Amino acid sequence: MDLSISHVLYGIITLLIITTMVCRKGVVLPTLFGTFLIAWVYKGSVVSGFTAVFNANLVAAKELFNIFLIITFMVALLHALKDLGADRRMIEPIQKFMTNAHIAYFVLVVVTYVISLFFWPTPAVPLICALLVPAAIRAGLPAMVAAVAIALAGQGMALSSDYIIQIAPDLSAKAAGIDKAVLVDKALVLSIVTGVTAIVLAYLFNRKHFRKKDDPRIEREIHAMQGLDESKRKAKGNNLSTWSKIFAVIVPLAMLAVITYMIFTKLNSGRMSGFEGGDGAAFIGGVAVILLLLATVAFGKHKALDHISEHITEGFVFAFRAMGPVIPIAGFFFLGSSEFSGNILSLGDDSPAFLFDLVNASQEILPNSTVLAAFSILLIGIITGLDGSGFSGLPLTGALSGALSSTGMDPSTLAAIGQMGSIWTGGGTIIAWSSVIAIAGFCGISVMELVRKNFLPVMIGLILSTTVAIIIW
DSSP: OOOOHHHHHHHHHHHHHHHHHHTTOOOHHHHHHHHHHHHHHHHTOHHHHHHHHHHHHHHHHHHHHHHHHHHHHHHHHHHHHHHHTHHHHHHGGGGGGOOSHHHHHHHHHHHHHHHHHHHOHHHHHHHHHHHHHHHHHHTTOOHHHHHHHHIIIIIIIIHHHOTTTOHHHHHHHHHHTSOHHHHHHHHHHHHHHHHHHHHHHHHHHHGGGOOOTTOTHHHHHHHHTTTOSOOOOOOOHHHHHHHHHHHHHHHHHHHHHHHHHHHHHHHHHSSOTTOTTHHHHHHHHHHHHHHHHHHHHHHOGGGHHHHHHHHHHHHHHHHHHHHTTHHHHHHHHHHTSHHHHHHHHTOOSOOOOHHHHHHHHTTTTSOOOHHHHHHHHHHHHHHHGGGSOTTTTHHHHHHHHHHGGGGSSOHHHHHHHHHHHHHHHHTTTSOTTSTHHHHHHHHTSOHHHHHHHHHHHHHHHHHHHHHHHHHHO
16 A cells, blocks of 8 residues: 555654653644644645644534533533532432441442443542542541542443443544444443452452541541532522432432433344434433423522523533543544545545554554454553543544454454543543542542552453453454
C-alpha cells in the first residue's frame, strides 16, 4: 500500500499525542493542530485546513451530543432529588446492614456500583461518602479501605462498562466503526472480571487493618471527615419530607423497571430489540427527564419553572466539563476513519482512512498475533488514561481496534480491552490526578496512598480480563 505524506503526518501526530498523554499533559492542542495540518497537506490548501479543523469538531459534536444529553439529564435529576432530600433517604436504610468491617466493605462496593451505573460515579461520590462512609468507619472499616472500595466499584468497575448510560462504549464503537450492542456486552464481562478480581484482592490485602467497633481510631477518622458531609440542602418542612420519602421509593423502582425491561427484551429476542445503540440511553434518559419534571414540581410548583432550568444548566455544565475535551480528540481520530473523513475534508465517496491504512501497511513487519494485539491495545489504553480522563483515549483505542482487526481478533473485543485500560487508569483508580482526588478528599485521606493501594489489584485485574478476552473471544 502506498502511503502519502498525509498518512505519515497522521502517524507522527498520533505518536505525539500518546507521548503527550504519557507526560500527563493535555492533548487538545496537538489534536486540533494535527487536524488542521493533515487536511492542509492532503488537500493542498490552507483554506481546506481551516474548514477541516472546524468540520472535525462539528462532526464529533454531532456524533457525541447524545452523550452530553444523557449526562445532563441524569445529573439534573440527581440535583432535583438532592433538593427534596430524597437522595439521602434512598441509601439511609443501607446503613443498618453495616454490622462489621467485612460486611461494610462489600456493602460499599455493591451500593457504589449500582448508583454509579445509573448516575456515574463522580456525581455519586459526595452522596456515598457523606452518608455511607461514616457508617462504614463506625463498623470498623478504615477510611482508606472504604475509599478503595468506592474507587474500585465506581470509578473502576461501573464506569469501565458504563452499561446503563453507554457513553464509553458509544465512543469506542463509533471510533472502531462497529456495532455498539456487541461491544457493550463484552465490556460488561471484562469490567466484572477486572472489578471482582481487584475488589477481592484489595479486600484480602487490607483485611488485616480492619477494626472492632470500640477501636479509639474510629472517632479520630470520623472527626477528620467532619464538615465534609452535605449540609446545605433545600429540603425543609413536612410536605417536602413526605415528597422525599415518595421519590426515594419511586426513583429506584423506576430505574429498576427500566433495566429489567431492557434485560427482558434482550433475553427474549436475543438482542436489544429496539434498545441497541443510542435507543437504550434514550430510554433511560427519557425516564430521567420525567422523574426530573415530577421532582421539580414536588419541590415547589411556583418555583418549578426556574428550578428545572437551573438543574438542566448544572447538568450541561457538568457534561461539558467532563466531556468537552473529548470533542477535538474524537475529531482527530474520526479523521483517521473513512466513515467520517469525507465529511471532515468535504470529499465525496473516495474518503481516506489514514489510521487504518497505516496499520494495514505495517502488517508485514508486525507479528500477526492476537495476544500481541490484545495486550498492545491494553497498554495503549492505560497510556491514554494517564491524562486523568478515562474517556479521552477511547477514540484512539477504538480506532486502533478497528484497524488491528486484521490480526484475527474481533474489533469489538479489542475495543472493549482498550476501554478497560483507559477507564480503569484515567477514570479514577490508579493515578492521583484523576477524579480519585474527590474520593480521597471526602474520606480525609492521602490520594497518593489511595492510588498505591489500588495499583496492584487493578493491574492484576486488567491482565486477567485481557487474558480471559483472548481465550473466550
